[in-house]
Amino acid sequence: MKKYNYFISALMVSALLLTSCGNQNGNGGSNSALASNNAEKVYVAPGEQDEFYAFMSGGYSGNITVYGLPSGRLFKEIPVFSQFPTSGYGYSEETKPMLNTSFGFVPWDDAHHPDISQTNGELDGRWIFINGNNTPRIARVSLSTFETEEIIELPNSAGNHSSSFITENTEYVVAGTRFSVPVPQRDMPINEYKGNFKGALSFISIAPDTGRLNLDFQMMMPGFNYDLSHPGRGKSHGWFFFTTYNTEEANSLMEVNSSQNDKDFIAAVNWKMIAEYVKNGGGTKMATEYAHNVYDEHTHSATSTMKKEVITVDPTKVPGAVFFLPTPKSPHGCDVDPSGQYIIGNGKLSADLTIHSFDKMIAAIEGKKFDGEAYGIPILKFEDVLAGTVKSGGLGPLHTEFDDKGNAYTTFFISSEVVKWKLGTWEVLDRQPTFYSVGHLMIPGGNSRKPFGKYVVAMNKITKDRYLPTGPEMEHSAQLYDISGDKMELIYDFPTHGEPHYAAGIPAELLAPKSKKIYRLDDNKHPFAVTSPDQAKVVREGKEVHVYMSTIRSHFTPDNIEGIKVGDKVYFHITNHEQDFDVPHGFAMIGQNTSELLIMPGQTKTSLWEPKKVGVWPFYCTDFCSALHQEMQGYVRVSPADSDVPLTYTLGE
Ligand code: K7E
Ligand code: CUA
Numbered sequence: 001m002k003k004y005n006y007f008i009s010a011l012m013v014s015a016l017l018l019t020s021c022g023n024q025n026g027n028g029g030s031n032s033a034l035a036s037n038n039a040e041k042v043y044v045a046p047g048e049q050d051e052f053y054a055f056m057s058g059g060y061s062g063n064i065t066v067y068g069l070p071s072g073r074l075f076k077e078i079p080v081f082s083q084f085p086t087s088g089y090g091y092s093e094e095t096k097p098m099l100n101t102s103f104g105f106v107p108w109d110d111a112h113h114p115d116i117s118q119t120n121g122e123l124d125g126r127w128i129f130i131n132g133n134n135t136p137r138i139a140r141v142s143l144s145t146f147e148t149e150e151i152i153e154l155p156n157s158a159g160n161h162s163s164s165f166i167t168e169n170t171e172y173v174v175a176g177t178r179f180s181v182p183v184p185q186r187d188m189p190i191n192e193y194k195g196n197f198k199g200a201l202s203f204i205s206i207a208p209d210t211g212r213l214n215l216d217f218q219m220m221m222p223g224f225n226y227d228l229s230h231p232g233r234g235k236s237h238g239w240f241f242f243t244t245y246n247t248e249e250a251n252s253l254m255e256v257n258s259s260q261n262d263k264d265f266i267a268a269v270n271w272k273m274i275a276e277y278v279k280n281g282g283g284t285k286m287a288t289e290y291a292h293n294v295y296d297e298h299t300h301s302a303t304s305t306m307k308k309e310v311i312t313v314d315p316t317k318v319p320g321a322v323f324f325l326p327t328p329k330s331p332h333g334c335d336v337d338p339s340g341q342y343i344i345g346n347g348k349l350s351a352d353l354t355i356h357s358f359d360k361m362i363a364a365i366e367g368k369k370f371d372g373e374a375y376g377i378p379i380l381k382f383e384d385v386l387a388g389t390v391k392s393g394g395l396g397p398l399h400t401e402f403d404d405k406g407n408a409y410t411t412f413f414i415s416s417e418v419v420k421w422k423l424g425t426w427e428v429l430d431r432q433p434t435f436y437s438v439g440h441l442m443i444p445g446g447n448s449r450k451p452f453g454k455y456v457v458a459m460n461k462i463t464k465d466r467y468l469p470t471g472p473e474m475e476h477s478a479q480l481y482d483i484s485g486d487k488m489e490l491i492y493d494f495p496t497h498g499e500p501h502y503a504a505g506i507p508a509e510l511l512a513p514k515s516k517k518i519y520r521l522d523d524n525k526h527p528f529a530v531t532s533p534d535q536a537k538v539v540r541e542g543k544e545v546h547v548y549m550s551t552i553r554s555h556f557t558p559d560n561i562e563g564i565k566v567g568d569k570v571y572f573h574i575t576n577h578e579q580d581f582d583v584p585h586g587f588a589m590i591g592q593n594t595s596e597l598l599i600m601p602g603q604t605k606t607s608l609w610e611p612k613k614v615g616v617w618p619f620y621c622t623d624f625c626s627a628l629h630q631e632m633q634g635y636v637r638v639s640p641a642d643s644d645v646p647l648t649y650t651l652g653e
Contacts, residue, residue, distance in 0.1 A: 038491040041482055044071040049512075052444050052505050054457060055114045055128055056478075058082075059499025062109045064130060064141065069444070069455055069505065070480055072494030080139045080148045081109030081132045085595035089148075092597050093571065093606035094526075095295070100304035101135050101153050102289040110134045112501040113164055116143070117206075121168040121233045121449030125511045127211050128504060129164040129173045136160035138175055138204060140211055144516045145297070152213045153290040155310055156183045156200040156220075162229040162334075163202075168237045168449070172271065173213070175202040176226035176242050180249075183220060183312075184288065193251040197223035200312075201242065203271055215290070217278045217311045219322070221267065222375040223249050225258070228333050228399075233449050234340030236358045238272035241343050243327065243334040247374070258330065259349060263382065265324035265374070266334055266345050268361060273321040274313055282318070283311040298525040300603045316376035323365060324374055325356050326382040333399035333440075337408065337423055338449050342387055346397040346410065353397050353410060355426065357387035388426040392419050398439060399502075401446035403453025403483060411438040411458065418458055418481065420488060432488045434479055437461040443483070444505030452507055456481045456488070459500045466493055476500060517581045519602030526604035528573035533557040538649045545570045545647075551585040551599065552577040553626040555652065556619070559634035563647030566611055566640060572619075575604040585632070586622025596622045611638040 044050055050068030053075075058065055062082030066075040083090030083099070090099050090107050099107050109132030117126045127149075128141045136157035140150040154160055154175055162176030180197040182188055188196070199221040205214045224244040232239035247264045250257030277283070288310050295302040315322040329347030331354070336343055343356040364384040371381040396414030403409070406423050416437055420430040438460050444452040458481065463474040475495040481488040521531055530536050530550045536557040539546045545568050550557045556574075564570060576585050576599040588596035589609045599605045611617070621632035639645045 038489070042070040042072065042480065042492040044068065044073070050508060052452070052455070052507055053511055054442065054444070054503050054505045055116070056459070056496055056500035056503040057111045057114050057130060058497060059112065059501055060110050061498025062111050062132070063498070064111065064114055064128070065497050065500070066146070067494070067496070069457065070492065072478065072480065072492055074497070076146060077497065078141055078146050078148065080130055080141065081111055081137065081151070083107040083595075086598070088595050088597035088605065088607070091595040091607075093608060094299075094301040097302040097304035098148060098151055098293045098295060100293055101137070101291045102155070102306065103135060106135045108134075109137060112161060114502060114504045115164055115166045115173070115447065116504045116506055117170040118166055118168055118448055119170065121237070123445050123448055123450070123506050123510060124170070125506055125514060126170075129166060131160050131163035131175060133160050133178070136175070136177070138164045138173055138213065140173075140206075140213060142211075142297075143511055144514050146515075147295065149211065149295045149297070150213055151291075151293045152204060152215060153292070154200070154202045154215065155288040155290040156181070156198070156218055156312070157202060162226045162242050165229055165231055165447070167231045167240070167271070168233045170206050170208070172203045172205055172216070174229060174231070174240055174271070175204065176229050177201070178225050178227060180223035180225065184286070190251050193223060194249040195223070197249070199224055199226050201226060201269065203275070212294070213292070215307070215310055217274065217283055217313050219269065219274065219313045219315055221315060221322075222377070224264070226267070227331070230334050230336045230447065232336060232340050232358070233338070236336065236340035238270060239358075240269045240271050241334050241336060242267040242269065243331040243345055245330040245332075263326040263328050264330055265379070266327045266331065266343060266356065268323045268325060268343075270321045274318055277318050277321070278311055278313065283313045286310055286312045298523060300524075300526055300605065320365070322377050323361070324377055324379045325361065325385050326371070326379065327354050327356070328352070333397070335400040335402075335447075338402050338404070338451055340449075342423060344400045344408065344410075346400060348396055348398060348413070350397065351392055351395055353390040353392060353400070355387045355389065356385045360387065361385045388424075390421050390426045390428065392421070392428060394419050394431070399441060401441050401443045401456065402451050403443055403446075404451045405453060407453075409441060409443065409456055409483070411441045413437055413439065413461075418456065418488065420483075430487050432481060432490055434458045434460055435466055435477070435493075436464060440500075440502040442503040442505055444507060447504070452505075454482070454484050456483050457503060457505070459496065459503065461499075463495070467495060519579055519581065519600065521575075521577060521579055521602050524575065524602055524604060526573075526575070528606065529604045530573075530575045533577075534651065536651055538647060540647050543568050547572045549574045550577055551575070551587075551621070551632075553583075554621075554628035554632045556621070556632065556634045557652055558649035559652065560650040561634070562637040562649070563645050564611060564636050564638050565643055566614060566638060568611060570609045570611065570636075572607045572609065573604055574599050574607070576601055578602070583625065584623050585625055587619065588622050589619040589636070590617045598623060611636070614638055614640055
């Protein structure tokens with residue numbers, strides 16, 4: 001105990017020393033002699049385009065933001081788990097079901113780890129996946145339309161953190177629970193955690209053609225905290241690796257009680273073996289409840305289905321499929337190098353990095369050299385699987401990425417730096433400060449067999465004096481380093497939205513040509529679509545009124561509606577007749593208890609309005625779409641509930 005406390009305070013003191021002198025370091029200073037040279041490296045001239053896309057998780061924003069590299073320009077925020085009034089996502093009738101869960105409508109989440117689909121271990125740019133950490137969910141976003149197409153909830157999970165990582169041919173998106181919980185959930189004393197709670201590792205299969213997700217099976221692991229994970233690749237394809245902490249199974253004063261063991265584990269899971277076992281009828285069907293939400297590109301509408309069953313697998317029933325690799329000091333990041341040989345455990349209370357060898361792990365398994373077991377799962381001997389240790393000299397290692405030249409780059413939260421080291425020799429080659437308190441870092445393709453090692457982006461937790469102050473909280477800061485030479489060079493700072501934990505980058509040339517540009521009106525299969533303005537109409541069904549409306553620059557059809565009454569539910573189903581990308585129209589109604597909508601080209605979107613006051617109320621287009629945008633407006637006459645004003649509307653004849 002004493003020793004531990006001393007260790008922590010030593011870490012804190014060094015952290016203060018290191019961060020407080022950060023700005024005088026010279027490397028990040030704007031008056032450095034290199035500044036103009038660096039400016040050229042990040043300058044993307046007006047009209048020119050960036051070399052890479054960077055998709056950053058939004059953390060507590062619940063969304064993904066898209067940036068260009070090297071410019072650091074923000075291109076877009078893609079709404080995923082959070083309602084987004086900027087476009088109406090999660091507010092329109094069509095998209096509300098995307099945010100449905102077994103807990104009801106949950107319009108927010110905490111998104112950490114985006115990962116791009118792969119073929120043969122290389123980025124293929126079809127989809128990007130991301131985890132909702134809070135109410136366990138995984139989302140799939142199309143990279144041709146940049147729209148969230150699917151969200152699947154994970155039962156038996158809590159704190160969906162070691163997620164959402166993709167196997168080498170996008171067979172599975174994998175998700176692990178950070179918090180172990182009673183499975184099934186039940187009313188029980190918290191202090192009976194030990195031995196009774198379970199940690200679920202979820203394997204969600206991905207249909208190769210459509211991307212459709214299916215929760216194939218969940219492994220019910222001992223009640224540890226499964227913090228991060230990465231797939232095997234190349235020679236280790238078929239395995240998945242998860243860091244654990246709290247192998248003590250403590251349930252309170254975690255900051256002390258879960259750090260008692262000198263070593264926790266990396267769990268090595270042979271998912272191919274388990275998938276085979278399940279395919280052959282293995283596992284147990286368990287009754288449960290989780291939402292599966294799918295967005296249809298042709299109807300622009302989402303449906304939510306409540307699933308009732310999941311297959312669970314007891315790892316001890318599949319001998320040879322799961323092993324524990326002892327790993328020092330409450331490891332956080334769990335990263336696998338491009339060859340698939342090395343598994344890096346970043347002990348966050350340590351200075352050193354532990355690197356395990358996949359070949360040694362297989363040899364130890366074949367030689368049955370075990371060092372006991374935990375809940376029936378064999379523990380391998382630390383010395384038998386250890387490939388090497390990086391004596392980093394830093395403090396608080398979190399995450400590692402790789403370049404294409406055999407180097408690894410690890411972030412150190414406490415000592416605020418990125419350390420470059422060599423795979424195989426474990427020697428430290430370079431270190432650069434980050435400003436300040438870096439979490440993840442990202443090299444485009446850095447979690448694949450083919451990294452593009454030109455830049456690394458560090459994502460920092462504290463911004464402080466880097467930008468002009470903006471009140472009690474500042475946007476987080478990203479820093480771009482040129483890593484094409486022997487030494488890393490800090491070349492740019494830019495703010496990021498929410499709290500990016502991880503990011504995924506991809507060369508623009510792999511993505512931009514696939515971006516969908518024409519959204520054909522005749523592909524529109526929405527049941528309330530109006531494909532020609534003369535089909536526009538208003539239909540009353542009891543207290544519900546359906547407005548079939550079309551828009552094209554610069555007119556709504558119909559633009560005047562009378563005969564609406566207080567107490568009605570008015571659904572505006574608006575079809576945008578533009579077909580070229582980047583020409584949305586907006587729609588907003590006075591006093592509406594929701595957000596505006598942006599209706600994308602070729603799409604139909606629906607906004608619900610419940611008029612509460614008698615009067616004549618305007619609506620208008622919210623997106624400055626043409627020179628006559630200000631004329632894009634209309635009126636609704638609202639009469640008393642018992643009025644007999646007939647329903648009429650103008651079609652602009
Ligand atoms: Cu280290 Cu959620 Cu990957 Cu934050 S996590 S930094
Ligand atoms: Cu349509 Cu402004």
